[in-house]
Amino acid sequence: MTLAWREALLAFRRSPMLSALSVTTIAFSLFAFGLFGLVALNIREALTRLEDRVEIRAFVADRTPAEAAATALGDVQAFPEVATAVLITPTQALERARRELGEFSDVFDAGILPASIDITLKPGFRDPASVRSVAARLRTYDFIEDVRYGEEWVEKLQEIRNVATLAGTGLGLTFAIVAVIIIGSTIRMAVLARAREIAIMRVVGATDGFVRAPFLIEGALKGTLGGLLALVMTWTASEMIGRYVFAAEFFDVRLAVVGIFAGTVIGLAGSAFSVGRHLKAV
Amino acid sequence: MSPGGVPGPTGTHSAATVIRFTRVRKEFARTGLALKDVSFAVNKGEFVFLTGPSGAGKSTILKLIFAEERPTSGEVKIATLSSATMRHRDIAKLRRKLGIVFQDFRLLEDRTVEQNIAFALEVTGAPRASMGGRIGRLLTQVGLASKAQALPRELSGGEQQRVAIARALVNDPLVLLADEPTGNLDERATRGIFQLLREINATGTAVMMATHDLDLVKRSDCRTLEINHGQLVLDSAEPAPATPPVA
Ligand SMILES: Nc1ncnc2c1ncn2[C@@H]1O[C@H](COP(=O)(O)OP(=O)(O)O)[C@@H](O)[C@H]1O
Ligand SMILES: [Mg+2]
Numbered sequence: 001m002t003l004a005w006r007e008a009l010l011a012f013r014r015s016p017m018l019s020a021l022s023v024t025t026i027a028f029s030l031f032a033f034g035l036f037g038l039v040a041l042n043i044r045e046a047l048t049r050l051e052d053r054v055e056i057r058a059f060v061a062d063r064t065p066a067e068a069a070a071t072a073l074g075d076v077q078a079f080p081e082v083a084t085a086v087l088i089t090p091t092q093a094l095e096r097a098r099r100e101l102g103e104f105s106d107v108f109d110a111g112i113l114p115a116s117i118d119i120t121l122k123p124g125f126r127d128p129a130s131v132r133s134v135a136a137r138l139r140t141y142d143f144i145e146d147v148r149y150g151e152e153w154v155e156k157l158q159e160i161r162n163v164a165t166l167a168g169t170g171l172g173l174t175f176a177i178v179a180v181i182i183i184g185s186t187i188r189m190a191v192l193a194r195a196r197e198i199a200i201m202r203v204v205g206a207t208d209g210f211v212r213a214p215f216l217i218e219g220a221l222k223g224t225l226g227g228l229l230a231l232v233m234t235w236t237a238s239e240m241i242g243r244y245v246f247a248a249e250f251f252d253v254r255l256a257v258v259g260i261f262a263g264t265v266i267g268l269a270g271s272a273f274s275v276g277r278h279l280k281a282v
Numbered sequence: 283m284s285p286g287g288v289p290g291p292t293g294t295h296s297a298a299t300v301i302r303f304t305r306v307r308k309e310f311a312r313t314g315l316a317l318k319d320v321s322f323a324v325n326k327g328e329f330v331f332l333t334g335p336s337g338a339g340k341s342t343i344l345k346l347i348f349a350e351e352r353p354t355s356g357e358v359k360i361a362t363l364s365s366a367t368m369r370h371r372d373i374a375k376l377r378r379k380l381g382i383v384f385q386d387f388r389l390l391e392d393r394t395v396e397q398n399i400a401f402a403l404e405v406t407g408a409p410r411a412s413m414g415g416r417i418g419r420l421l422t423q424v425g426l427a428s429k430a431q432a433l434p435r436e437l438s439g440g441e442q443q444r445v446a447i448a449r450a451l452v453n454d455p456l457v458l459l460a461d462e463p464t465g466n467l468d469e470r471a472t473r474g475i476f477q478l479l480r481e482i483n484a485t486g487t488a489v490m491m492a493t494h495d496l497d498l499v500k501r502s503d504c505r506t507l508e509i510n511h512g513q514l515v516l517d518s519a520e521p522a523p524a525t526p527p528v529a
Contacts, residue, residue, distance in 0.1 A: 204378075
């Protein structure tokens with residue numbers, strides 16, 4: 001296959017501008033994926049941290065009989081999603097408020113704060129849907145007056161993550177399609193430039209695979225270069241954000257390798273897609 | 283020159299048959315009928331002229347042999363490969379049994395004589411180690427040993443055709459197909475190329491040469507297949523008129 005590699009490398013010298021363009025569009029495609037992927041990754045991290053602290057507080061109405069509250073507590077502890085459930089008396093609630101809000105402690109008078117059942121959920125049940133379902137069940141007790149949880153935050157973050165995923169996928173796919181088109185036209189030119197050679201190769205009995213190999217190698221090389229470039233761009237962007245905005249997580253080695261490999265696949269797909277069509281023409 | 287006992291087109295199968303056309307018909311979508319009911323057989327080691335006026339169907343016959351075209355009906359059989367059962371990927375296998383030479387030489391202009399031949403060797407996956415010696419022997423055979431480093435444009439037409447012939451021999455072909463190989467050459471070069479083809483034939487390679495140069499054909503005593511308007515009108519090896527009996 002030395003001939004195939006030589007021809008593939010020669011292609012870069014034959015059309016350096018188009019080659020550079022192919023590599024850059026692939027890089028931009030993966031950069032879009034990478035950037036929004038980073039947003040999604042960091043939001044997921046934030047969500048996991050937030051979800052670790054998800055707590056549901058169900059406020060118990062005044063003058064609820066202690067036995068009723070105790071029975072309800074037993075029920076709640078038996079919910080499959082629930083990790084812990086404890087009854088907080090008004091006195092305990094006041095103490096906690098004083099502790100948490102130090103200097104404003106004199107604002108609270110005994111009796112202002114209602115009793116509550118404080119609930120933490122098992123891991124895996126800390127997503128908004130599970131939280132809502134537990135909250136809904138809690139509301140069915142008529143002595144439960146109100147149920148609170150950090151729903152707004154969780155939902156907002158999830159929304160941002162979904163938008164980032166969608167935008168990244170959309171933009172990335174657009175660039176990927178552009179990359180495939182550019183690679184296709186590069187190959188058309190390369191095939192035309194080599195029409196004579198290809199005709200001779202066929203006449204002396206070259207297999208289709210042999211005729212195709214240089215073009216596929218060329219595509220895969222461009223894709224891999226694009227993937228590497230995208231990784232450098234994404235890493236630089238992440239560093240800048242880290243310096244000026246907030247420290248962000250970066251992809252682990254496995255994801256980075258997957259990203260570069262995705263470039264190889266785009267390049268290979270672009271050339272495989274058009275090489276057959278254009279070879280038929282010579 | 284041609285060995286006796288050429289089997290009839292629909293006759294008994296001979297192990298020595300390298301090309302067999304059986305009732306071959308070829309229609310082109312745009313130009314219509316190019317070959318009509320053509321049957322003949324060529325044996326191993328034969329030299330056959332394919333003659334006829336321009337547009338008669340000579341090139342089409344050669345293209346059917348090297349599977350550039352497929353018959354509309356009938357069968358083209360080369361050694362053991364039949365057009366009826368051949369798949370696309372068998373084409374490369376078929377062409378490695380053949381050597382093909384064209385009127386316009388089809389050399390790579392930016393490569394030396396040696397590199398042009400090396401290119402064909404590489405394409406068919408010949409081991410690099412043995413390549414130098416092989417190229418040297420081929421160039422000696424075609425009489426160009428001293429021109430290995432020349433570029434095609436530094437050679438005469440006849441010399442360029444010799445390079446093309448050397449290249450066609452890299453696969454040690456069963457049959458050498460030549461489509462008007464002397465069409466671009468002067469009288470002297472034509473005789474030289476013909477002489478070379480005869481020498482190659484003498485080493486056991488069957489040669490099929492399409493030409494409309496009737497002088498060349500008449501001066502030799504080789505078997506001649508004459509085509510006119512897509513029909514085989516004469517096979518000098520057949521005693522009777524060439525129209526085959528209906529099977
Ligand atoms: N690829 C093709 N498409 C359409 N018609 C063709 C093609 N090749 C040959 N023909 C037609 O077939 C006939 C025979 O052509 P050809 O075999 O090239 O003749 P020759 O080689 O004897 O001069 C001609 O009428 C030509 O127009
Ligand atoms: Mg012709």
